[in-house]
Amino acid sequence: MSQSLFETRRRGTDRLAIFTIKALSSFAILILVVILGYIAFRGLYSSKQYESVVVPKIQSAGAPVVALVDTDNLMQRITYPDLQAWYSGKAFSLRRVSGVDSEVRLYIEQGLEASIMEYLGLDAKLLAKSNAVVATREQILAEAAQGRGGIALVSSESALGKLHGLELLHIEDMVLAVNPSVLELVGNIRLTSVPQERVADILSGTLSNWTEVGGQQLPILVVPPDDLATTPGGVALIPYAEAESNQYPTLKVNAVSHARNLRLAYLLDSPVESGKYGGISTIIGNTLLMVFFTILIAGPLGIGAAAFLVEYPHNKRLLSIIRSGVDVLAGIPSIIFGLFGLLVFVQLLGWSFSLASGSMTIAIMILPTIIRTSEEAIRSVPRSVVEASIALGATKAETIWKVILPTASPGITTGIILAIGRAVGETAALIYTIGSSTDFATGPLESARVLAMHIFLTITEGQSFDRAFASALVLVVLVLGINLLARFSARRLFKHG
Structure with missing residues (x-):
């Protein structure tokens, strides 16, 4: 029981x-x-929040043109102020609009020159500064999509049919003009912008007071533009050009845009202005170079040290001191390794902030991981296998190279993979040693920026969370790829026979 x-x-x-x-x-x-x-x-x-001067996704009924843009421009929207700046020769780049590092190439459909100058408020002299090409529809379709930067203003009819690498974007040219009383500071309340989803409610009369969108105690009155100046709380949806010419106060619109983030161009383009624009191709290359040099240095040293600790245990006091030192190094914060690298490699050896300084620093940092994991892997090899090799006449060195290391290769590879993961994701130790140049390092003594540090700098410099997450995804995939390659290489290197 x-x-x-x-x-x-x-x-x-x-x-x-x-x-x-x-x-x-x-x-x-x-x-x-x-x-x-x-x-x-x-x-x-x-998913990006932005504040827009014009009302998103609305084009005035009287606009004489629409915009055709090259799909490689990565433009989700095109606004009246941007067009005005480009076609007056005051701006020439896509960087601020879409982050693409390219100059704009402007086109105007033949016969629309006068209409476009009137629409954008330009004269012939200003339009000439933009170097806009006047061409037929067929010429625009053939040329505007040839490389990045193509933007063409055409009639609505010409935008129909196949566009061959171009996409149609309606020009956002309407604003919320208001009476000055709406924007006045009353107490601690001052309204400067409204959410995009509330614009329709404001214009339809669903909302009756400005307090409902964070403003002061005023009635919302939708009025004709001519009555704005005399109607407290008045609001009107009017073209940007009309508000600009009459100097009407306007409310900005808070909106959210959704789009693809990681694109092929981001992987292939070189970074511009410290990674604020362009892609990360050179940064990926620097990361691979840093990993290669780091493992090239730390791998043989770590595996050799592990083989010595296991296979040559004659001086136990010395081995105990070495193991204690390895354990201490494994627990030291990476920032300390960075300071050591700064003192020794950057200053004492005169390597400056370079790929060599960063790689040596990371190699020292990951050495304890490789030693410890390799030591355990070598120790797990059956002694009967080692004794059999020696009994057959093999030397100690031959036994280690041809018997022990191949048998322990799965564990050794695991240690190298763990070390690679730490090396690729390291930031603190590299800030003081490797530099931050976004150019591809063509020599060991050149400054370089790697992916983990690029992600850190992208966030801390307030550039873009979207670009940081895109780089983070690339880093995760890169680590996975390096791990698979390390396993494959280890199998080939220690293959029997």
Whole structure:
């Protein structure tokens, strides 16, 4: 009876233990999936808040033209002020609008020159400064899509049919003009912008007071433009040019744009202005170079040290000191390694902020990881295999190279992969050693920026969270690719026969 009760309790305890292990494992995997899923989602798709002078997605009924833009321009919208700046020769780049590092190439459909000058408020002299090409529809379709930067103003009829690498964008040229009383500072309340989703409610009369959108106590009165100056609380939806010419105060619109984030161009283009524009091609190259040099230095040293600690245990006091030193190094914060690299490699050896300084610093930092994991992998090799090799006449060195290392290669590879993961994701140690140049490092003594540091700088400099997440996704995929390559290379290197 007591034995049966004991067996029942034992089985219950076993089931509880198994359930706990499965639950904790599933929870850990779930956290990992959520983190990677979030990085992947934010890396592939962007959600950006912006404040617009014009009302998004609305073009005036009297606009004589629409815009055709090259799909490589990555433009989601095109606004009247941007067109005015480009076609008057005051702006020449897409950087501020879409982040693409390209000069604009402007086109005007033949016969629309006068209409466009009137629409944009330009004269012939200003229009000439833009170097806009006047061409037929067929010429525009053939030329505007030849490389980035193509923007053409054409009639609505000419935008019909196949556009061959161009996309149609309606020009956002309407603003919310208001009576000056709406923008006045009353107490601590001053209204300067409204959410995009409330614009329709304001204009339709659904909202009756400006307090409903964060403004002061004033009635919302939709009036004709001529009555704006005399109607407190008045608002009107009018063309940008009319508001500009009559100097009407306007409300800005807070909106959210959704678009693809990580694109092929981001991987292939070189960074511009410290990564604010362009892509990350050279940064990816610098990251691969840093990993290659780091493993080239730390790999042989770490594996050799591990083989010595296991296979040559004659001086136990020396081995104890070495193992203690390795353990201490494994626990030192990476910022300390960065300061050591700054003192020794950057200043003492005169390597300056360079790829060599950063690679050597990271190699020293990951050395304890490689030594410890390789040591355990080598120690797990059956001694009978080692003794059999020596009995067959192999030397100690031959046994280590041809028997022990191939047998321990799975564990050694795991250690190298862990070291690569730490090296690729390191930031603190590299800030003081590798520099921050976004150019591709053509020599070991040139400054370089790697992906992890680029992500850090992109966020801390307030450039773009979307670009940071895109770079983070690339970094995750890069680490995965390097890990697979490391496993494949280890199998080939230590292959039997």
